[in-house]
Amino acid sequence: MTNGVDGSPDDHSIDGRRRNQTSAEDARVARTRADVSAAALEVLTTEGWDAVTHATVARVAGYSKTTLYTHWPSRVDLLGLALDVLGEMPHHTPTGDLRADLIGEMTVFRDAVLSLRLDRILLALAHWGATEDDIARVRTRLVADGESVVRTVLGRVAGGTRLDAAVAMFSGAVICPVLMYGETPTDEVVAAAVDIVLHGVSTD
Structure with missing residues (x-):
């Protein structure tokens, strides 16, 4: 192994070339994973779970199906990639006003x-x-993140099973109409749901 003028390993040596090759391969793998993850999330959120196949994700990502099958052989693997890049949930910044924050x-x-x-x-x-x-x-992480703010805010007026029930009702007021009726709650329904939850947790 040879050294450069400053005593550091010379990248023109065999070891140096190996390091450069490994670094390039690592960067390529990371780039491929990022591209496929983004494509899997795009397919999941625009077309739904049934469309998350190796063929569709490969087409959107710009890679061959062979590449995807080699690294992520199952559809569940693709789902895991999609969820990994979802990131943290957006939240309202609490102001101290209980009702307004909820x-x-x-x-x-x-x-x-x-x-x-x-x-x-x-x-x-x-x-x-x-x-x-x-x-x-992943589900546990996303749910914990999604509930974190409302659990903290409601924790000022409720605890134990009452807090758990209030958080579930809070989430359900959004999730139920979306999944059952295909529509999101209006501002009026949101306000009414918050008032009902607050009334419930404040009742002895």
Whole structure:
């Protein structure tokens, strides 16, 4: 192995070339994973779970099906990639006004369902989270993130099972109409849902 003028390993040596080759391969793998992950999320949120196939994701990502099958052999693997790049959920910034903060958080959640197509993501999580440990872990992370603000805000007036029930009702006021009726709650329904939850947790 040879050294450069400063005593560092010379990249023209065999070891240096190997390091450069490994670095280039690592960068290529990372780039491929990022591209395929983004494509899988795009297909999931625009076309739904049934469209998340190796053929469709490969076409959208610009890679061959062979590449996808080599690294991610199952459709569940593709779903995992999509969920990995989803990132953190958007949230309302609490102001200290209990009712306003809950309305703000529910409104942000409702809007995220539309902008991120969370309905399709939640359907996939519900389907595969019960049988696939990796997807269940992602589901747990996303749910914990999604509930974090409302759980903290409601935690000022409720605790224990009452808090758990209130958080479930809060989430259900958005998720139920989206999944059952194909529509999101209006501002008036959001406000009414918050008032009902607050009335319930404040009743002895």
